[in-house]
Amino acid sequence: MIVAVVGVGVIGGSVGLAARRRLGATVRGIDPNAEAALEAGAIEEAHDDLATALQDADAAVVAVPLGVLPETVAAVLQAAPPGCVVTDVGSTKRAVVAWNGDERFVGGHPLAGSEAAGVAHAREDLFDGALWYLTPTSSTSGLALERLHRLIAGMGAQAAAIDADTHDRMMAAVSHLPHVVANVLVGQAARALGGERLPPTGPSFRDATRVAGANPGLWPDIYVSNRDALLHAIDGTVERLQEARAALAAGDRDALQTWQSDAAGERQALLEAGLTGGAAHELRAVVPNRPGVIADIALTLGRDGINISDMALTPSPDFTRGEIALWVAEGDAAHAEELLVGLGFPVS
């Protein structure tokens, strides 16, 4: 297997190390600082142009900064051979997915990383046990998705399909918005305290603002790349603050108490939801060989919180249909089967 890594920093470098050591892949890299990547063992060939780097490649992983991501993916797709799956590792997905409707492209986002940047911090085991979102679309080829799924599983991560819009809205709510709010809280406290030390009031302020001002070289690009979802999330925050304000202004203790109790319950539910597990169960179904079918299955299961721990796709000799095998947790098997049947694919 030949894997091309475009942008060999801490993430791209870790992909290189894992693909080489765990999957025996030949890993080629393109990076202005390719020397360091070679030294770290993250790649075994350094290339200057996409055409040679991607020659006969089976997979290409684009791990460049968000600001240049969509155009880099487009250039890689142009240079990549027909059977090569192309993915990226950007932390927002709508923009890059909208830019690149190619059947070989599957957007990706590994929930793994490091405070430290650069290939020197790359690790073979960076993705062990990590969730790795994939955002296939109706134009994505089933074979491309399956190949990428296996590559990711082979590097130790768990692939989970999700549509790009949902992904970005979710990330806005659980990551980007908390960063925005932390900055706001810090700014207000700085003004309220006017240079005095933070009173030792307990951990609420420290906790709430731990991510304030995180990596100013990176976060502005994340905010901008997820602009629509983040604007929507900010509007939602303002709306909810106004609701709380109204209850407070009215001195409505009952409403405030309900609100406070609801928040406790919601947090509990968020932290506990979906903690299912169990042994892997195999499901097989015959599916027509047309673009989007596999993405549809993966997204349908993903939407219901069912994780596909492995996936295999075998096209029929005439390529008109294929047999798909999915492995899901024992506890999810019955539900997954229902969903497959609902999509018109009887499970054998």
Add this chain to the structure above:
Amino acid sequence: MIVAVVGVGVIGGSVGLAARRRLGATVRGIDPNAEAALEAGAIEEAHDDLATALQDADAAVVAVPLGVLPETVAAVLQAAPPGCVVTDVGSTKRAVVAWNGDERFVGGHPLAGSEAAGVAHAREDLFDGALWYLTPTSSTSGLALERLHRLIAGMGAQAAAIDADTHDRMMAAVSHLPHVVANVLVGQAARALGGERLPPTGPSFRDATRVAGANPGLWPDIYVSNRDALLHAIDGTVERLQEARAALAAGDRDALQTWQSDAAGERQALLEAGLTGGAAHELRAVVPNRPGVIADIALTLGRDGINISDMALTPSPDFTRGEIALWVAEGDAAHAEELLVGLGFPVS
């Protein structure tokens, strides 16, 4: 010394234990559950009415819930003898201070507590090293303030004078607002995820929402008791969110980057400010014996972040003036002297 504790829960009980064991005080308690307080050793006498509990008392500490605090303090002031200092331990101060302009009253707020409620969790050392805010006003008697200062120091805490408005604005910014915002973030995420598990995106969301839904029996009263300052803080948050929104909507990377960097600097400054220390230095000055003078000195030093580690007040024989001795950190001595001189009290 006779100390009356009105409301013997975890805070009131810890006051009782510390006053008895460390200061040899006779501690009387009033509480519907006084049996448990007697058993825990937090009080040695239980009383049913304020008049007997407060007879000949030197100090009274009111540690009842915020919802009934102002009227309880008023009742205690009515029953307390002329020389008795009366304080409370409520986490907001403006309401109770505005209600009670008596010269014997000094509002208080120890920054110590426990997740667990009830006298069974009271501890002699609960206040060791804790900051204990006092909010004297222009009507507060200097002798009352000094006596309370010594009682608090004797229980192991550090008293710091602050005016009630500043206290409440500060608490709104660093404690109450983060609680409100945590509830809002949790509500939004619950809606965005629609029952799905929280993605393992890193600690930002967990940290930012750790206090969401905290103690629904307590927090609504805290919000309401600090209504004005908290409404103002919420308005400030909305304003800052709108500013961030505008920069994001415009795709203004430079503005977002400056904002992100500023937040990093502000947080650093908040956590590092005021970490001065050193040996104690004694300052003595002669002051006129009229209400408000000692409060004025304590507040002036407190505003500049100077902590008074101990205080002694000696009235002159004719009570027209008094000598005050203050102990401050060595590094703060010169500045404290300047401030005293500025107030018209030459240091001897």
